[in-house]
Amino acid sequence: xxxxxxxxxxxxxxxxxxxxxxxxxxxxxxxxxxxxxxxxxxxxxxxxxxxxxxxxxxxxxxxxxxxxxxxxxxxxxxxxxxxxxxxxxxxxxxxxxxxxxxxxxxxxxxxxxxxxxxxxxxxxxxxxxxxx
Numbered sequence: 001x002x003x004x005x006x007x008x009x010x011x012x013x014x015x016x017x018x019x020x021x022x023x024x025x026x027x028x029x030x031x032x033x034x035x036x037x038x039x040x041x042x043x044x045x046x047x048x049x050x051x052x053x054x055x056x057x058x059x060x061x062x063x064x065x066x067x068x069x070x071x072x073x074x075x076x077x078x079x080x081x082x083x084x085x086x087x088x089x090x091x092x093x094x095x096x097x098x099x100x101x102x103x104x105x106x107x108x109x110x111x112x113x114x115x116x117x118x119x120x121x122x123x124x125x126x127x128x129x130x131x132x
Contacts, residue, residue: 023101074129082126
């Protein structure tokens with residue numbers, strides 16, 4: 001991953017000649033971190049998204065992300081939801097704003113702190129899982 005000279009609200013990473021654009025979303029919510037630090041906080045998830053974006057047809061992102069993650073089928077976290085502002089809400093826990101937004105065709109993947117990932121599925125609903 002090439003993460004040199006990153007600043008601003010988005011980043012471009014290069015993984016074996018593949019390019020993935022990432023929006024840090026919303027950028028003002030994590031203002032105490034640089035874009036480079038935010039990308040580091042995202043860990044390996046951008047690599048998984050990049051491989052899915054460039055090596056699959058993107059029709060079933062949940063299945064494809066699970067295959068790339070490599071630990072079996074992804075499980076759906078129950079009880080939480082993504083609101084209209086892309087905030088992850090779970091009763092009794094603080095609301096989480098996304099660290100990053102990945103756009104793959106007409107679908108999006110949102111990455112939150114603590115390895116929580118919301119993947120837009122084939123029914124245009126969010127499949128919420130943990131990929132840590």
